[in-house]
Every structure is written in structure tokens, then in C-alpha cells.
Amino acid sequence: MEVGIDIEELQRIKSAYERFGRKFLDRFLSKKEIEYCLSKKRIIECLGGRFCAKEAVIKIYDGRIGFKDIEIISDGKPVVLVKSKKSNIKLSISHTKNYATAVAILP
Template identity: 45%
Template sequence: TGIDIVENQRIQQSYDKFGEKFLNRIFTEREIDYCMKKKDFIPCLAARFAAKEATIKAYYQAFQEKINYKNVEILGKNREPAEILLHHDANHTKTFSLSFSISHEKNYSVAVVIIHTA
């Protein structure tokens, strides 16, 4: 299980200071495209940042392997739940599935991820 909460203003500050460099270091092209189409894109980015952190934590707990931000992709779907894609050559042989939830409001974004192993 992994959980993360992020203050949206922290993501705003990173974006204001580093711009595209920040976006490209943390997010995939599809994540950037999805969020930047929104009128208020910071909560969208912040929720994905929290989901990536929560996934990284859960993945390490389940498999004792580190993955990075770009290995985790949160795909948005308009009016449908988002989905997590992992882009990682795993060193483990366990079959697993992910359950997760993300949410954001004016000041904070939060995510929880559970990895179910067989």
C-alpha cells in the first residue's frame, strides 16, 4: 500500500521555477498533454504526482524494487476513472494488479495505491 498527499502550491512553484524541465522530468508526454488542456492544470498535475509517489511506495513494499516517476504513467479519461500504466522491466516474477484512487481539491491532492500480488 502506498499513499501520498501533495500541496498543489508546491507543484505550482516547481512549474513556475523550472517549467518544461520540471514537467519532462516527472511526467510522460501523455500526462502533460492531458493536464495542460485543462483550464486549471495544476491540480491535475498534482494528483498525478501524488499517484506516482503512492505507486512508487507500494511497488517497493511489494517487490523491494525502486521505480522512478517516468516508469509510472497515470492516464486520464474524461469522466471515467484514471488508470495506472507501469513502464518497467521488472526483476520479479509475481503476478499483480493495482487498485488506486486519486482526488484533488483547491489546496491538496491525494492518492492511495494498493498492489495485489498472487
């Protein structure tokens, strides 16, 4: 079993988004993920959650994959695609007013 976890301050995500806009999003999200987060009421929390989720998955793979190799889709619960293929990774994403976090487990 492999486990990855990440936590981020949402202010850091907000600052990067305000400074770099779409360029920042394009570095770590797919077009579908961008559309999904920008459709939400709490955009920064969604972006932070996706960022943490991808960092947690990258840790499972010991850094052998990057942000763009991972896509998080929502199907009632988050589903992890790695290099466009559904994975067995279980993912939990959470956030508060100030932080986002994610835990990824590969059984």
C-alpha cells in the same frame, strides 16, 4: 496486498511549475500525461494529482521504480501503466484547492 499513499501541497507543485516550466514536467510525466494535464482547466490540480499518484505507486514498489516508469492514463478512471504495461494497481486521485492526494492499492 500493498498500499501506497501520498499528499502534496499544490502551492509546492505550482511554484516548481512556475520556476522550471516544462523541465519540471519532463522529470515526472510522460508526454501524454503532460498533454492531458495542460488541456485541463485546473492544471495545477491535475499535475499535483499525477505527482501524488506516482509517489503512491513508487511506495508500493518500495522505491524500486521511478516516476518515468509509471504512466497514469485516464479511461473514465485512472489506469496505471508500469514500464508501459497495464498493472492491477487500483488508484484513487483527489484534490482540493490546497492539496492533492492519491491512494494506490495492489491487491
